Amino acid sequence: MSRDAVLSMRIPVLEASSSARDRLRRDLRVIADMIEPSARVLDIGCGDGALLGYLASEKGVDARGVELSQSGVNACVTQGLSVIQGDADSDLDAYPTGAFDVVVLSQTLQATRQPRRVLETLMRIGKRAIVSFPNFGFWRVRAALALRGRMPVTPLLDHAWYDSPNIHLCTIRDFVGVCDELGVRIEKSVTLDRHGRPFALDPRGSLANLLAEQGVFVLTRGAP
């Protein structure tokens, strides 16, 4: 598959975008567009609060966050965001069922100790969950392993194998599989190419699993 072939499949984002939106990382833009104004949102692994800050100021959401790094938490609290220092494995259990309209787990699932359990918790505390993660089935990842015989290092997986926080990598097909196991409904999915541009492919198909560098999934409780 050539690079041009990959690019030709993308569907450009047509809607007009504000400058605040433009400043967001592309995958966060995709997530931001999935969130209704005034929603109660919990962003787990919220980093420096880029998404939360945007959602709070531009969409008037009730924005809460969980972040592991002290620098990230400080950056958030300094912006006036409500963020607790903690992690997805240990600090979500206290939240009541259905506490949030949307729970966001962006590029974090693969770094959790128990991703399956984290997913269950997301589905419990959120009416909807938006999960994005790097696709380990992406052809460049596969090529690094198959052709070069090395653990892949890509812009999304930018750590050497020995210091990577990503301890539970999965492919899009794996993720769809665990959703099926948990009885989680995939309400919507967007696959992103390596430039973070969205393109529409069936997440259950082989092509998505090969061409997407990352996937963004909107999940709800209940059978498909």
Next chain:
Amino acid sequence: MPSAITPRTLKRPDTDWPGYRLVVREPLQLDCGVDFGPFTIAYQTYGTLNAERSNAILICHALTGDQYVADPHPITAHPGWWSTMAGPGLVLDTDRYFLICANVLGGCMGTTGPKDIDPATGKPWALSFPLITVRDMVRAQKRLIDHLGIETLFCVIGGSMGGMQVLEWAASYPDNVFAAVPVASAARHSAQNIAFHEVGRQAIMADPDWCDGQYLDAGRRPARGLAVARMAAHITYLSEAALHRKFGRNLQDRNTVTWGFDADFQVESYLRHQGSTFVDRFDANSYLYITRAMDYFDLAAEHGGSLPAAFAGARSRFCVISFTSDWLFPTPESRELVHALNAVAANVSFVEIATDKGHDAFLLHEPELFETLRGFLNGCAEHHGLART
């Protein structure tokens, strides 16, 4: 009713300490069952209360703290205990906020405590002073806030026992606290902390000069017992790393050990100094009463054993802060508090600050603490409609 308060000096028969005094006539119903009063609250203020009375911050002091947050201590002449935090342009910005700090009930810096005269006997209360709780301290502060005509406190903030008062405020008066900042604190006093307090109390009570609590009548002071209590407690405020960094095994003004029990080591000399200066400014019976109040503090127990229940009606925005090397109020205590607040979907931020300074970190220049607080308060001020100055 003052809409703008500027510091002035009130004369008392025994002191000319700066600050204000409010005599509360209506008795306070204490947790121990006693109706207590009238009593005096000694307090200090900084900055100006705005016309809407919406910019007041109540600062709650710790076990051995007092109302002199940002001006020199009237006995020791040391700078106020939070003078790095509170003042013009500082985190607790007196150009923007109206700061209030009251000496706690049972204290010894002007608010009625065991060293004061029981009007019924004409003698010092000593051990006939009723046992008080953190909730009683907060009830007394509420009287003061009512007196000042402030309906909603913009913020209630405090470290250690001050943090306990913050939590009690948020739980007892959820409609009157916009933002709550408990620093290096917990929703209950741990067994280990009760144990340390008991060591301190026993040291005081073992001093013959304590005279079964009647030392004022006897014209004596249990200085040695109180100093030992302070020395033991002071160790718990530091960390092994901080002690090592500060003192190591260095000797005090000598090249070799003296083969005796003099203060050979710098750390011994430091502790002795901490103990001996403390007795100049603190009352031994107050130390007994206030440590007991901390021991009795268990916010969950006050609400049927459930910590989330304590915050069921909480509408405040919380900022919980702990320090990595604090072994007196370790981070898991703060985390438990955060989880309880999460359970009621309260608006909460939580930061654990990396430092080797131990529990004392909340009193020291800790840039991360200042930065976090400044950001949190700015965000809250925006939501509370307090214009930036």
